[in-house]
Amino acid sequence: xxxxxxxxxxxxxxxxxxxxxxxxxxxxxxxxxxxxxxxxxxxxxxxxxxxxxxxxxxxxxxxxxxxxxxxxxxxxxxxxxxxxxxxxxxxxxxxxxxxxxxxxxxxxxxxxxxxxxxxxxxxxxxxxxxxxxxxxxxxxxxxxxxxxxxxxxxxxxxxxxxxxxxxxxxxxxxxxxxxxxxxxxxxxxxxxxxxxxxxxxxxxxxxxxxxxxxxxxxx
Amino acid sequence: xxxxxxxxxxxxxxxxxxxxxxxxxxxxxxxxxxxxxxxxxxxxxxxxxxxxxxxxxxxxxxxxxxxxxxxxxxxxxxxxxxxxxxxxxxxxxxxxxxxxxxxxxxxxxxxxxxxxxxxxxxxxxxxxxxxxxxxxxxxxxxxxxxxxxxxxxxxxxxxxxxxxxxxxxxxxxxxxxxxxxxxxxxxxxxxxxxxxxxxxx
Numbered sequence: 107x108x109x110x111x112x113x114x115x116x117x118x119x120x121x122x123x124x125x126x127x128x129x130x131x132x133x134x135x136x137x138x139x140x141x142x143x144x145x146x147x148x149x150x151x152x153x154x155x156x157x158x159x160x161x162x163x164x165x166x167x168x169x170x171x172x173x174x175x176x177x178x179x180x181x182x183x184x185x186x187x188x189x190x191x192x193x194x195x196x197x198x199x200x201x202x203x204x205x206x207x208x209x210x211x212x213x214x215x216x217x218x219x220x221x222x223x224x225x226x227x228x229x230x231x232x233x234x235x236x237x238x239x240x241x242x243x244x245x246x247x248x249x250x251x252x253x254x255x256x257x258x259x260x261x262x263x264x265x266x267x268x269x270x271x272x273x274x275x276x277x278x279x280x281x282x283x284x285x286x287x288x289x290x291x292x293x294x295x296x297x298x299x300x301x302x303x304x305x306x307x308x309x310x311x312x313x314x315x316x317x318x319x320x321x322x323x324x325x
Numbered sequence: 326x327x328x329x330x331x332x333x334x335x336x337x338x339x340x341x342x343x344x345x346x347x348x349x350x351x352x353x354x355x356x357x358x359x360x361x362x363x364x365x366x367x368x369x370x371x372x373x374x375x376x377x378x379x380x381x382x383x384x385x386x387x388x389x390x391x392x393x394x395x396x397x398x399x400x401x402x403x404x405x406x407x408x409x410x411x412x413x414x415x416x417x418x419x420x421x422x423x424x425x426x427x428x429x430x431x432x433x434x435x436x437x438x439x440x441x442x443x444x445x446x447x448x449x450x451x452x453x454x455x456x457x458x459x460x461x462x463x464x465x466x467x468x469x470x471x472x473x474x475x476x477x478x479x480x481x482x483x484x485x486x487x488x489x490x491x492x493x494x495x496x497x498x499x500x501x502x503x504x505x506x507x508x509x510x511x512x513x514x515x516x517x518x519x520x521x522x523x524x525x526x
Contacts, residue, residue: 155464179476186473186510197423197466200458204419223461230454238415238447243407246358248365248400257401266408 126153127188132323134195139277139324140317141310142270143202143210146221154192161185200227207232208255208267272311280304280322286312327364327399330357331406338410346417346439354410357403364400368393418448423467425517427452433519468513478509479524480516 133147161181168178203210203224210216211232220228236254244252251257255264280300288296300306300322306313316322334353341347371393375382382390418440425432429448440448459466482499499505504524505512515521 183473183476186469186476190469190473193464193466193469194472196462196464200455200466201423223458226461227454227458230457231451234447234450234454235412235415237450238443239408239411241446242411242441242443243358243404247361247404247407251361251365251400251404257404258397266405 126150126157127191130154130188130191130195134191134198136317136324137195137198137202141272141274141276143199143206143216143219145219145318146199146224148221151192151196151221154188158185158189158192161188199224202270203228204231206268206270207235208264209269212264212267272309272314274310275307276310276313276324277305277307278313278317278322278324280306280316282321284316284321286316288312327360327395328402328406330360331403334410335406338413344417344420346414346436348439349414349441349444350410351441354407357407361400361403361407364396364403368396368400371396414444415447418444419451422448422452422455424470426514427456427467431518468510470513470517473509476509477506478512479504479506480512480521481505481524482515482521484520 129147129150133144133150137144162185165178165181165185168181203220206216207228210220210228217225239254240252244254250259253259253261253266255266257265280302282302283300285297285299288298298306298308298312313322313324317324330353334350334357337347337350337353371389372382375385375387375389380387421432421436425436429437429445429452432448437445455467481504482501485501512521512523516523
């Protein structure tokens with residue numbers, strides 16, 4: 107990306123990378139690449155919404171004031187891009203909620219990551235699909251086999267619920283020096299060390315914590 | 326062979342083009358359901374037989390027990406296939422709601438024909454869920470499906486769009502085969518419904 111050899115460019119880089127648009131882009135990229143739903147960026151979304159409204163007002167004023175249409179269209183383009191980011195971010199999350207609705211519904215961890223509106227959406231989603239399942243299939247099956255979540259009454263756990271594959275591989279870049287344990291507890295320890303800017307193709311589970319703390323970004 | 330009907334049903338779905346619906350295969354679907362019923366009857370008669378012989382049904386491991394087990398497994402397999410069939414179709418139905426339009430009438434009639442009554446019902450319910458989310462958040466999410474490159478695009482009208490469409494402050498005449506240079510956000514809904522195509526290059 108931006109060259110780091112110039113004086114002061116590092117400062118500029120940090121300044122740019124902490125602007126809301128950059129933060130939103132980062133949240134969007136992470137959300138797009140992660141197999142499971144991530145923490146909802148409530149404050150960031152609110153700020154982005156406010157800024158979009160502000161720019162919309164500014165553009166209207168410019169049009170009224172008869173400012174050069176080219177300048178206006180540049181602002182418009184910038185606005186379009188930010189709006190796309192925000193919409194796509196929210197949309198990706200809804201699609202994930204749709205995909206893992208039954209899992210999200212019963213997993214505490216997933217529930218906590220949703221915004222209030224998303225929770226309502228998730229609940230409705232699961233309710234609607236459950237109703238659809240019941241009316242199309244389950245009502246026609248024998249009594250002990252009518253659960254949406256279990257194969258039959260004798261199943262001890264919910265064995266009909268699709269879950270996100272946390273073992274899937276993702277491409278990521280580290281923002282800081284991080285040292286990660288490649289294996290789960292109980293297995294032989296082997297660590298991988300990432301320098302700032304290193305690119306890795308790695309199992310999602312391993313970098314999961316580092317993404318949450320912002321040390322690593324998915325791309 | 327037990328469990329084959331369910332397998333054929335899933336195959337029937339998988340043989341279709343990805344993301345495209347085929348008509349609901351109610352013949353195979355009902356046959357698979359029928360097999361589930363048969364399996365269930367046989368399980369019960371085997372259990373009754375064991376009870377009549379005075380055997381402990383829970384812990385007894387004779388031929389009848391394993392017979393019942395086979396029927397149980399076949400039933401579960403068919404159930405999973407039936408559910409997978411409905412689930413995968415439901416996924417496409419949701420995708421239609423996102424990509425084409427949130428009103429059932431927005432869907433082209435050839436797609437509507439392929440949906441069952443229950444699937445139409447599901448489509449409506451799910452659209453309401455999406456709409457109510459968008460209403461609460463205050464952002465329309467079913468526009469801007471592709472990242473914007475240019476605020477204006479060139480389009481060709483493929484179908485007669487009867488009502489006078491207002492773009493910005495002008496009423497435009499969109500007769501068939503005419504080409505226009507319009508705002509991307511204005512054209513998107515018509516492209517999704519197949520009434521316009523984007524001209525590239």
